[in-house]
Structures are given as C-alpha cells and as structure tokens.
Amino acid sequence: MFMELITFLLFTFLINFLNNMRLLKKPAPQKYTSDNSSLVSVLVPVRNEEDRIEKCLRSLACQYYPNLEIIVLNDHSTDRTAEIIGKILLDYPNIQFIPGDVLPVGWTGKNFACHQLASKAKGDWLLFTDADTVHSPYTVSSILTVAANEKADLVSLLPKIDCGSEAEKIFMPLVHFAFTVFLPLGLIRKSRLSMALGPFMLFNKKFYNSIGGHEAIHSEVVDDLSLARSVRVHGGKISFLDGSDFVKVRFYRNWREIWNGFTKNSFGAFKYSIPAFVGILVFAYFLFLQPYLIFFKGLFQGVFYQLACFQICLITFIRLVLAQRFKTSFHSAVLHPVAVIIGLSILTNSFWHWLHKGAVSWKGRTYATVSSSSEID
Numbered sequence: 001m002f003m004e005l006i007t008f009l010l011f012t013f014l015i016n017f018l019n020n021m022r023l024l025k026k027p028a029p030q031k032y033t034s035d036n037s038s039l040v041s042v043l044v045p046v047r048n049e050e051d052r053i054e055k056c057l058r059s060l061a062c063q064y065y066p067n068l069e070i071i072v073l074n075d076h077s078t079d080r081t082a083e084i085i086g087k088i089l090l091d092y093p094n095i096q097f098i099p100g101d102v103l104p105v106g107w108t109g110k111n112f113a114c115h116q117l118a119s120k121a122k123g124d125w126l127l128f129t130d131a132d133t134v135h136s137p138y139t140v141s142s143i144l145t146v147a148a149n150e151k152a153d154l155v156s157l158l159p160k161i162d163c164g165s166e167a168e169k170i171f172m173p174l175v176h177f178a179f180t181v182f183l184p185l186g187l188i189r190k191s192r193l194s195m196a197l198g199p200f201m202l203f204n205k206k207f208y209n210s211i212g213g214h215e216a217i218h219s220e221v222v223d224d225l226s227l228a229r230s231v232r233v234h235g236g237k238i239s240f241l242d243g244s245d246f247v248k249v250r251f252y253r254n255w256r257e258i259w260n261g262f263t264k265n266s267f268g269a270f271k272y273s274i275p276a277f278v279g280i281l282v283f284a285y286f287l288f289l290q291p292y293l294i295f296f297k298g299l300f301q302g303v304f305y306q307l308a309c310f311q312i313c314l315i316t317f318i319r320l321v322l323a324q325r326f327k328t329s330f331h332s333a334v335l336h337p338v339a340v341i342i343g344l345s346i347l348t349n350s351f352w353h354w355l356h357k358g359a360v361s362w363k364g365r366t367y368a369t370v371s372s373s374s375e376i377d
Contacts, residue, residue, distance in 0.1 A: 003294075003307050006286060010314045013181050013287075017318050021325070023185040024158065025146075026242040032141035037067040040140055041123030041205075045100075045113035046085070047075040047363050049131035052250070054084055059135040061092040068140060071120055075100040075113045078364075096120070107218045108367050114223070115214040126203045132249050133159070133199045139246040143202055146239060153207040153236035154228065156196035157243025160326055162250040169329040171258055172251065174339045176322045185240065194228035195240050199249045201227065207236055221360055221367055222268040244326050259346060264362045266343075267350035277351050284344055288315060292337045 042060055046053055053072075060070050072095060074082050085097050098120065103112055114128055125144060129135070147155045158179055163169045179195070187193050201224065211234045220226040231238055252258045270276040291311035298305040319333030332339065353360060359368050 003311075006291070007307060007311055007314075009287060010311055014314055014318060016184055017181045017321075020180045020183065020185045021321070024180070024240075024242045026245060027142045027146050029136065029138035029245065030142050030145060031064040031138065032066065032144065037065070038125055038144070039067050039069065039123040040065065040125045040127055040144060041117075041121035042068060042070045042127045042129065042140070043114065043117035043121060044070070044072045044129055044131060045075055045110055045117060046072060046077060046081055046131045047109060047113070048077045048079045048081060050077075050080040050084055052132045053081055054088060055134050056129075056131050057085065057088050057092070057095060059133075059137075060129075061088075061095060062137050063135070063140045064137045065140040065144070069096065069121070069123060070094065071096045071098065071117055073098050073100050073113050073117050075109055076103075103365070108221055108223070109363065109365050111214045111218050111220065111223055115218070118208065118213055121205070124205055126205050126208055128198070128201045128203070129247075130199045130249065132251060134162075134248050136246045139243075142246060143200075143241070143243070146241065147202055147204070150239050151237060152239040153204045154196060154231045155200075155202040155239045155241065156224070156228070157200040157241050157247055158197065159199050159246075160244035160248040161328060162248045163328060164250065165254050167255040167258055168250075168252065170332055170335050171339050171342055173319070173322060173326070173328040173332045174343055175251075176326050176328070177319065180322065181318060194225070194232040194238060196224045196228035196231075196238065198224035200243060200247050207231070207234075210234065211236070219367075220268075221362075222265045225269060242325075258342075259349070260362075262343075262346045263350045263353060264360045265350070266347045267354050268360070272354060274351075277347065280347065281344060284340055288340045289337055291315070 044056065044060070057070070057072065072085060074085070074097065089095055089097060098116075100113055100116060103109055117128075118126055125147070127140065143155055143157070146152070158176065161168075161172045161175060163172050183195060184193070211230050214223070214227070216230055217223060217226040228238060252261045267277060270280070291308045294305050295308040295312055298308070315336055316333050319336055320330065322328065323330045323333055359366050
C-alpha cells in the first residue's frame with residue numbers, strides 16, 4: 001500500500017510538471033520599436049567577480065533596447081574586478097561604475113549593494129541582475145514587453161544553467177527540477193504564492209519603492225524569495241517565465257563552490273523552519289531515493305520490482321524532458337539519485353550551520369540568521 005501511495009504522489013507531481021511546462025511561457029525574442037520607450041536601469045552588484053564580470057557587462061551593453069542605463073556597484077572587491085571593469089568602460093563609457101559604501105550593521109552585503117544601486121537609478125524599470133549572468137541582445141526588450149503587456153510589478157526568469165564541470169552537469173539541473181515539479185505555477189499567478197530568482201528580477205520602480213525595496217528585507221540572506229514574498233503581500237503581480245533563450249547563468253564551477261554556495265541559502269529558503277527541514281528530508285527520501293534502492297536491491301536478489309521500476313521511469317521521464325527543454329546534460333537524468341543525495345547533504349549542512357553557528361558565511365562576510373541578521377565578522 002505504501003508503494004502505491006508513492007506512485008500516486010509521483011504521478012501527481014508529473015501532472016503538475018506537465019501543466020507547468022505548458023504555463024511556463026517562453027517569450028519570443030523581439031526588439032523594442034516604440035519611440036516612447038521607458039528608461040530601464042540595469043543594476044549589477046559585484047564583489048570579487050573577476051572571472052565573470054566581463055561577459056556579463058558586454059552582453060548588457062549590447063542590448064537591442066534604445067533607452068538603457070547600466071550601473072555597476074563595486075562592493076569592496078579584493079580581486080581584479082575593478083581593474084577589469086575599468087577596461088570595459090573604455091569600450092562602453094555609458095556604463096556607470098560606482099564604489100559601494102561601508103556595509104551597515106544589520107544588512108547583508110547584496111541587499112545593501114542593491115539598495116545603493118536603486119537609489120542611483122533613474123529608470124522607470126529596475127533590472128537587478130548578477131555578475132555571473134550572460135544576456136541575449138533581446139533580453140531587455142523582450143522581457144519588458146511581457147511586463148508591460150501583463151502589467152506585472154515583478155518579472156523573474158528561470159534561466160539556462162551553464163554547466164562546465166562534471167559536478168555542475170550532475171547537480172545543477174536539479175534546480176530546474178525543483179522549480180518545475182514542486183511549484184504550482186497556476187497558483188503562483190492567482191494566489192499569494194510567490195517565486196523569483198536573483199539572476200533576473202525586473203521591477204516596476206514605483207511598486208519597488210512602495211514596498212520598501214531591498215531596505216524592507218535588508219537582513220534577509222535569501223533576498224530573491226524575500227522580495228517576491230513582499231511583492232505578493234502588498235498585492236503585486238509576479239510573472240515567472242522561461243528565460244532560457246535570454247539569460248544563462250553559471251552559478252558555481254566545482255563541487256566546493258556548489259557545496260558552499262547552496263549551504264549559504266538552502267535552509268534559509270525554508271525560512272529556517274525545522275519542521276520543513278525534517279519534512280523535506282523524509283519526503284525526498286521516500287519519493288526520490290527509495291524507488292532506486294528497492295529496484296537495485298531486487299536486482300541483486302534476483303527479483304524484479306515492477307512498481308519501483310515504474311516510479312523510476314516517471315522520475316527519469318521528467319528529468320529527460322527538462323534536459324531537452326533547458327539544454328542540460330541527459331546523463332544527469334540517470335544520476336538523479338546522486339544529485340538528490342548531494343542536495344539533501346547540502347541542506348543538512350546548511351541546517352547544521354544555522355543550528356551550531358546561527359550564521360552563514362559568504363564572500364568574506366558572516367551574517368547572523370537567528371531572529372534578525374547582522375554582520376558579525
């Protein structure tokens with residue numbers, strides 16, 4: 001009976017996944033042709049991004065959009081980031097490059113950097129993007145058109161994940177899996193459920209200011225989800241789109257970066273809830289690990305468990321569809337249980353850091369996560 005319940009749940013998630021694939025719009029690339037185009041402020045906070053920043057800024061400087069300002073804030077980088085940006089300014093003098101102020105107590109570094117950028121911006125729309133992104137020339141014009149047509153207060157994208165190392169190819173497609181299998185996109189559009197991803201967040205500036213912007217979530221480590229929740233609480237409209245044709249991002253480059261990067265925010269994504277943490281561990285084990293354990297145990301014993309095989313087929317089908325749509329590695333579908341074990345280990349490590357240190361560390365800074373955050377290093 002228990003195996004039948006697992007099959008039912010997996011089939012339910014398959015239905016939700018197929019519906020999400022239908023609802024997850026992929027805008028058509030288009031140039032913006034209106035003579036009265038709104039000013040868009042592209043805002044890029046950078047801290048120690050010497051390996052990534054050049055591709056990002058050059059892609060933003062080549063947008064097919066006539067009314068654009070690009071502002072980059074150097075958040076006290078200690079590598080060659082500032083030097084590289086200085087060379088880029090020789091080719092694109094319209095890019096504004098400003099230094100960041102000293103981080104106040106109680107703020108996270110990225111939130112304060114974005115707050116400073118927003119205060120400098122003159123645009124009607126604010127596009128917050130990360131230094132590890134690369135944009136199609138059609139990105140701003142195409143997504144702004146969607147925002148205007150849908151009267152959205154916030155537009156965010158599910159990007160293409162650029163994977164170079166074997167570690168990335170195995171683990172990173174799990175991001176697409178999590179967003180498309182578990183989130184009911186239909187309810188996100190019609191209810192107070194919220195979702196956004198930090199690599200691309202396009203705000204209507206008036207609405208952004210009305211909800212207090214990054215200042216209202218100044219201590220939050222998981223800034224994108226916190227902002228999305230704030231938009232929903234204040235009655236705003238969020239559009240969440242398939243941006244794989246417009247933005248690609250390489251979050252991390254090896255196992256160490258993956259481990260440290262997701263340790264920073266994975267437990268925080270569940271609002272530091274211990275019941276949610278325990279629930280995820282139990283839920284993920286029975287749905288996404290147990291079928292493989294039962295199936296391969298049976299093969300070792302000379303028994304073929306048909307129901308476990310069917311469950312694995314459901315999971316693999318979803319992973320293969322995602323690999324096709326988002327152009328990730330197909331062998332990651334076969335290695336799905338490996339990725340799940342790594343993901344649960346990272347979540348457990350994130351919980352362990354919170355439990356024993358009450359803090360997360362990132363890029364040379366440490367932030368308290370108990371009650372309200374503050375820099376403590």
